[in-house]
Every structure is written in C-alpha cells, then in structure tokens.
Amino acid sequence: MLTSAQCIVEYDFARRLAVPDRLSRKRDERYLRAAARLLAIYRRGVGSPRGELHRRVGRVLEAFDDCPPRRVAAFCKLLDDASSFASAGRSAAELRRRVFSLAADRHPLVTRPEGIFESTLEQAHREIAAELGRSWQEIEANLFADVIELQRLQAFDSDWQPAELLAAYNVAQTQALLYRAVRMTVTASEDMKTILRHAKLAGLMHEIRRLEDGRYWFIFDGPASALRNTSRYGVRFARMIPKLLSCQGWQLQATIAGPRNQFLEFRLSPDDRLRSPLAAPEPFDSTLEAEIVERWHAATPDGWRLERESEILHRGQQVFTPDFVLRREGDDSPIYVELVGYWTPEYLDEKRNQLQQFASHRWILIVTKSNSKFTERAQLPTLQLTGTFKPTELVELATTYYASRTLER
C-alpha cells in the first residue's frame, strides 16, 4: 500500500466528489510505455542502490509535464514493494564501529600534514584498509549499506506486465484515498458474506440495512466514529478494497475528509473496472454446497425456492449468513438452511452459539453423518445426509416442521 505522501486526489468541490488519480491504458498510453521502462529498470537493476533506482525512475517520469512528484514516488513505492533489498544491518554498523575507532587516534584528518596534525585522509584510508585486510573501495561501499536509500536491490520478484503495473497503481491510489475516509458504505447484492467477513477481519463496526429490492446496505466505521468524524479507520477501509474488487454486484460510497474541513464523496463499483490483485472468492465454501445447488436445479420441487446466502441475520454487531434460504410460494417467512460439515469441536461450538443467537427464526440443519452429536445438542430439525442430497427430502422436512405455523397465517 502507498503512504499518504504518495497519494494523489482530485477534489471536485462543485460536485463534492473526491477522485483518486488514475492512469488509463488508452488515454495515458505514454505511461504504459514508461511502465515498461520502469519495470526494466528494476529487472535489470539488481545490485543497484535503492536511491539510484529511484533517480532512474524519476528521470523517465520527469519527462512528462503532467507527472507530479507524488506519482513518481508512488511508482517507486509499488516497485520497491515488489522487490527485495539486501539489508546489512549488523555488519555495516560493526564495520563503522571499527573504522571510526581506528580513525579516532588520527583525528583530525587534515588536507596537508602540518606540525602536530600529520594524518591525512588518504593515509588513514590506506592504514585502516591494511588493518582490516580489505580494500578501501570495498570498505567504503559497505560502510553505509544499511541506509535505506543505499540498500542494494537483491531481486525483483514480480512478473508484472506494463498494463498490470498501471492497474496496480490505480488500485493503490484508490486505497490511499480511503485513508482519509471517515465512513464507508457498501450496497451489495452478491458476495455479502465475503464482504462482511473482511469487514470483521479489518475490525470494523457495521450497521446493516436491508433495502426494498433485497440488496443490503452496509455502513462501516469504528467505535470512535460515534463521537466524531475520524479517519482513523481509513487504513482498514483501504485493506478491504482488493477483496471488494474481487467480488460482484456491489457499490461503494465513502465520505472523504478533504481540505478545509470539507467532506466529499467517493464512489466505486465493478463498472470502474479496477483490477483486483486477488482471485474472485470461491463460489462455494464446500463441495457439499455445490452439490446441493446442482441437485436442487436438477429437480426443483414445485412452489419452492432455494437461494444461496441471500439473507443476513444481524443483531448489533453479531452477524450470521445462513448458507441457504428456503422459500415457499405464498409464505413470507423464510426457512434458513445451514450446512454442518466435517469440522473441529471449536467450530461446532461457535456455530451452536451463533444459531442460539438467532433461535427465533426457522431453521433446518443439513448434517453429514459424523456430526450427529452436534444435532442432538442443537435441537433443530435436521436432515441427515446418508447418500446424496435429495431436494424432496428437504422440502418434506420443512413441511413437517413448519407447516403448522404456515397454516396459522
């Protein structure tokens, strides 16, 4: 990720929008060619000090009148992040200690020996080199090898193509914009579970609303956001971006703390075609889930619908996304279907706690044979799978357990 010192944002105060810097392959074709040169600088630059690589990158980009210093710094950061540099921490410090200790007796090193001051720099070089048994050139090259800008490139590990470097730049600038965000809202119709899981991993607090069209609206921020507009959760928002980009069917809207105490808006959706560095989330959590979907499609019982992860149950900061939602025509209240596969005892305990939190809903568990102990304690209607999943069995179970309540309506 970039630092905020490398971030470029355009503020459109008239429309109250914040727009991150972005390079397009077509409009900024020069940058595509420059990107090829930058990659070559690093690929061929093994052994060069970091500062020198940055100067070379600077020379390529400074030729463009529209290239601000921050953009140069951002490219350097991206390329550095994909590289490994030799760090000679201890050995350089030890070398310095020896060299300066040896030189201490000769202080001050003068240009021309006179009277009591008889040591010159050249003499000191010769004598210290002899003492250490290395040439002075070699000593000099290693003396400050731990200074960041003097560290030498060891390897450039990325197989980036020029277009991918531009894509990475665009994602990084979008992330950096979010450092200044005080709040982020995501409207989602798919992959909600993934989005929520990553919000939770990022340690964010959420507020969830269901929209009339069945989509969900998530508002993400943190505890201190209740007290003031703070951008202290911005880095956590930024961390979610690569994951969000790999999902489908979402829109992001963030409130950005801009200059002069103004708040501006930033919007993003898959239509912006930012390329995620990550793979799309696995369509199914398990093969069992995939199998159920497949068999349901092959033999869908009349008047029933099975939706995958289409609803979110939440209470305060507790969230649960049932694996399936089973709906019967004419019946407004859904039946939640949860799969319990082969898992550890801790996982089963956690699942039982979650289910208890939302015990007021109608549940059906689908369990594999080995988890019968779990179902005994969960005390919920259970479909025990012995062979393959049969949609009719699920529907029968739903009718048996929940028909009476349906009739009451």
Next chain:
Amino acid sequence: MRNPGRMEKLPFFPFARSLRLLMPAFPAPPCPEDAPVCLSFHEGTLRLRGLRPRAVQRIFGEAGEPQVAGKAEQADDGPEWVFDDRDDCFRTDAVHYRQVVARLHAGLASGFRDEVPQWTAIDLTLRRESPQALQLRPDQLQATEAWVAGGRQGVIVMPTGTGKTVVAIELMIRAGTSTLVVAPIRDLMYQWHQRLLSATGIDAGIIGDGVHRVSPISVTTYDSAAIHGPRLGNRFGLIIFDEVHHLHGAWRTDAARMSAAPLRLGLTATPPADPERLQELRESVGPTVYSQAITAARGQTLADYRIKRIAVHLEAEMRDRYRSLAAHVQRFVADRRELDPKFRWEQIFKLTATDPEARRCLRAYRLKRRIEERASEKLRVLEDLFRLHAGEPVLVFVGSNAMARDVSMRFLIPCLLSHCGKRERADLLSGLAKGRYPALVANRVLDEGVDLPAVNVAIVIGGSASSRQATQRLGRVLRKGRGDEAILYEVVTADTAEVQRSRTRRRTAAFKKSDTAKRC
C-alpha cells in the same frame, strides 16, 4: 488506583511526605459486581450501559450540548455522551474516565460496575547504585509538588537540560501504578527505556519500532500510542507525554483521547504559544502546573555559552551556478506574485502537483540549497575547527543525512542518523563521552532531548531557522559541562539565503534573552 495504600511506601525524598501527596486520585467506593450500570472500555472509548438517557442527563448535565465559547475554564463540565445505536450503549472518549467515575459515584446511589481499569499497583523503587541524582533539586521538587497539587493531571514546563526525566521518574514512583511513557521519536523511546532501567532496574516494555512488548511499565512513541490506543488505553493508570508540544492534530491527539489513565503528565521545554493548542493540551493532559524559564536555569544548571558565526564563500564556478539557480527561483516567485500578490513560497509544494514550472523551480531550489549546505568550503572550515578544538569532544549538526555522511566520510568520524540501531547509538554517545570518538556528526535525529554527553563545542552547519529547533539544539550544547564556557559555531555560506536563516536563528528567544551570551 485500585490499591492506593501502596503509595505510602514510596516517596524516597523525605521532605515530600506530606499527607496531600498520599491521597488517592479520587475515592473509590466499592463497585457491586451485579450492578446493572456498567462502565467499560471499548477500543479507546468508554461504553456506558444500563442507564436511561434521562439518567445520563441528570448525572452528567446536558450531554451532547455544544460547549459555549468563552466557557473554556469550565470546559470539563461533563463528558459528552453519544448514544451509539450500533452497540446499544452510551459512548464517550476514554480521556474523560476520571470525571465519569467521579460523576457516577456522586449521582448513582446503587453503584456501578467499573470494568475499565486494567492497570495494576506497581512497586517502583530507585536502585541504590542508580547513577540518577538521588535527591531532587529544589526546582525539580517544586515541579513534582505542583503537579500533585494540581490534581495530578497537568503539564510541567522546564528547559532542556534541567532534568525533566528525573522529575517524571520521581512522579512515577509516587504514583505507583502502571505507566506508559510516550516519546516523540524512537530514539527518545529507547532513551527512556535506558533511563528507567538505570534508575529503577525495570526493563520496561517497548511498543513501537517493530516491537510490541507490553508490560505494566512501557515506553512508546506518539504514533504507536495513537495506533494502539484502542487496545492500550485502559492498561495504564499514569500516562506521561514527553515533549508534550507534539500532542497535536487529530491523529496524535488520539494517543491521549483514547487513554483512560486518571493520572496524566506532560513534559516540555517549549509549550505551544497558541492559546487554542494550549486549550487542546489542557483537555488531553491538563493545565500547565509548573513553568520554569530558560533564563532561570542558566548559570545554575546550564552552561554559559557564546556564539560565533563563520561565513564561507563559494568557489567561482559554484557561485555562478548558485546565482543562476537563485535567479530561476526568484523569477518564478516574481511571476507568481504578479498573478497573486499574496503568493507565499510554501504554496509551491501544492503547485508541484499540477504545474511543471513549479516542479522545475522546486528542483532548482533544492539544488541551490544543496550547494549552500554541502559547499566543500564548509568541510575546510570544519577541519580548522577540529584542529582548534583537538582533544575536546565536538558535536556537529547538519541539515541532511547526505551532508552528515559527507562529513563522516571526510573526517572518518561517526554519524548519528535515523538508521542507527539502538546499540550503535548507545555506543556512539558513550564513545563521545568517554573520548573514544573525538567528534560526532548528527542530523535532526538529535533535535529534541536525546541525551548527549556534555560538550563544550558544537558546530551547526545548515539546518533551518525554526525557533524550536534552535532552542533545543542550544539546550544540548548548554548542558553543564566541565564548568568551562560552551561555544556554538554556526558555519554559513556567505551571500546566500543561509545568512538570512542564521540571523533568524539568532533572533529567537534563547539567544536574545541571554545576558551572558557574548556576540562575536
């Protein structure tokens, strides 16, 4: 402050054993385990559950009402509680903890459950063989008493070199509770670690610089304290902000805002002059409880000093190049001022984002500065000064890492830069003190409070004219050495902007107020 009785054992200075010092920060009636009202700590905020909005209003006054301007004196009227419906609780900043508890005790007959404090009583004592002064000087004692009398929340202002650390350690011992020391930079954090180790024998935890070792006595930096505030805010009963003038801005202020510590101490040599920032400090640490001017310290604890300025001239070729760069910069500024008469130089940084001309101008400006700063003539002057003061430890301050390395390579003397590890830094500082190294060249790493061995000769090359930097730099030169007069050389390039900067530097308070400083 769960165990206030603990404190009685501790004050090592008998004179300080007044009853007032031993009173706990606030009385702590028993908190029933099953009380329905519960106060807890959640990621840097206080969370209050079990009270209706009306009760909150009764106990805390008009919660949520904006503070009336001009009422600043009573700004601590009551914390603002906000109802957070995401979490079904009232929320406020952890900094209000002490007040909140006092109000709840006063307003709730039934008591409440206080889950906030995770700090513990700590039995700190000075090591007998501690090199630290075993007795406080009268001014240091005054400072400690003032802080205690001020309710143990407040800022102590003492000039650099007068032993703020000693005062802080004394107060830590008296407080007898888990303590977090917040320092501006990593160097100072390590220095605190070292000072605590030598004074009390405690190997304090370190939070920052890639280390996360939390222990009841810990040291950290402002940035790490802000980052980890949500997890650390209720682990320390006393929080000490060293160089507290850095506690400023939305991000850094979080370091204080997210701490529930009932005891709060700020230390500085240079309190902010801006009343708004003073008010900010008052809210996050406390009022200024003790203030000592640099002139009061001079002569007693600080050495007398004089300043000598040496101008060097550029070689002809360099001078031409310098002048053409200067002309470039001047032309740009003049053009700008034609468009906007109020144009200030600082605005150029913004312009570089969009204006290639500005970028070229800034590049010219930086080259010009580099010529000023790294003029080879300066190395020659340095050689003469090293000869003049051969046998005396000399500190050289420069304006950039590159120049520091130039000096280091030319004279083969160590340079103290930000990349130096903890061990190397300790080796360099003790090496200079013991005469193992004849001289040391340093960049801004040493700008504030880093302990330097007493020297009588310092040389400033380059550097900016900000008054704080000059004061703090002086402070170190001024540390009382072997009773001799200290001398500060300023090496500047003649006929360049540096001369102007040097004049500004000489105009700042530390130079002007001196009766003893001799101008040469």
